[in-house]
Amino acid sequence: xxxxxxxxNVKSEGACPSSGGTLKRLxxxxxxxxxxxxxxxxxxxxxxxxxxxxxxxxxxxKFVILSCSLQCGYPLQQLYNFSHFDIFWFxxxxxxxxxxxxxxxxxxxxxxxxxxxCYTTDIDYFFHMNNSRYLREFDFGRFDFYYRTRxxxxxxxxxxxxxxxxxxxxxxxxxxxxxxxxxxxxxxxFVRAVAFCxxxxxxxxxxxxxxxxxxxxxxxxxxxxxxRWMESNELSSNKLRLTGHGNSVASNLYSSSGKMD
Numbered sequence: 256x257x258x259x260x261x262x263x264n265v266k267s268e269g270a271c272p273s274s275g276g277t278l279k280r281l282x283x284x285x286x287x288x289x290x291x292x293x294x295x296x297x298x299x300x301x302x303x304x305x306x307x308x309x310x311x312x313x314x315x316x317k318f319v320i321l322s323c324s325l326q327c328g329y330p331l332q333q334l335y336n337f338s339h340f341d342i343f344w345f346x347x348x349x350x351x352x353x354x355x356x357x358x359x360x361x362x363x364x365x366x367x368x369x370x371x372x373c374y375t376t377d378i379d380y381f382f383h384m385n386n387s388r389y390l391r392e393f394d395f396g397r398f399d400f401y402y403r404t405r406x407x408x409x410x411x412x413x414x415x416x417x418x419x420x421x422x423x424x425x426x427x428x429x430x431x432x433x434x435x436x437x438x439x440x441x442x443x444x445f446v447r448a449v450a451f452c453x454x455x456x457x458x459x460x461x462x463x464x465x466x467x468x469x470x471x472x473x474x475x476x477x478x479x480x481x482x483r484w485m486e487s488n489e490l491s492s493n494k495l496r497l498t499g500h501g502n503s504v505a506s507n508l509y510s511s512s513g514k515m516d
Contacts, residue, residue, distance in 0.1 A: 349394050355402035363469050367400040373431045384431035389448050409464055416458035423490050425450040451484045
């Protein structure tokens with residue numbers, strides 16, 4: 256979901272496969288270098304093409320990735336970017352990040368609502384929304400929730416920590432056609448799909464975050480369908496452990512008991 260710590264600066268050169276041009280450089284800078292980086296861009300002739308569209312300036316976690324400064328024609332640049340990067344995913348992610356600054360903050364008990372539409376890039380052969388796109392939409396709902404509860408900002412301050420999608424199950428109740436709003440359709444408020452998603456916080460204590468930032472403790476009672484889903488995950492994990500596949504990455508939510516969540 257986010258970039259992990261890679262450390263240092265990375266430079267590479269290579270050929271642009273779409274046009275035979277040269278991929279000038281791929282630079283990876285730490286966020287603290289942003290001011291010096293801006294000055295360097297103006298002074299370095301090799302990187303002046305970065306200032307022209309459509310070079311990417313995408314901040315992932317604590318890093319800024321500057322990529323695809325190509326000596327290629329404009330149409331080929333577009334073709335290269337769209338064939339090598341999920342541009343629409345990054346645009347949606349940027350929108351989720353920016354709108355979190357102007358939307359009201361949330362507590363962990365609040366509901367996050369994100370509006371979207373089934374576009375031409377989302378449909379399958381039957382002009383229904385592709386099954387995989389449902390979970391993609393849930394991703395952006397999770398981003399909105401993370402940003403507005405400040406959970407992700409808290410995680411980024413903890414050394415070596417990140418949040419990962421650990422499990423997901425989805426049930427489709429009614430198809431979504433092209434240009435329909437989702438996942439609960441606006442006109443009729445019909446729930447088109449229901450999903451359970453388990454997110455694991457690695458290398459930081461979720462219980463501590465809930466208590467210190469929201470005055471909450473882990474719930475003593477959860478809905479029965481969610482409890483059964485968690486039990487099925489545990490049964491699956493135990494089966495893999497018995498066959499020698501080891502443990503999955505654990506969250507610190509139950510760190511006091513050492514229990515795998």
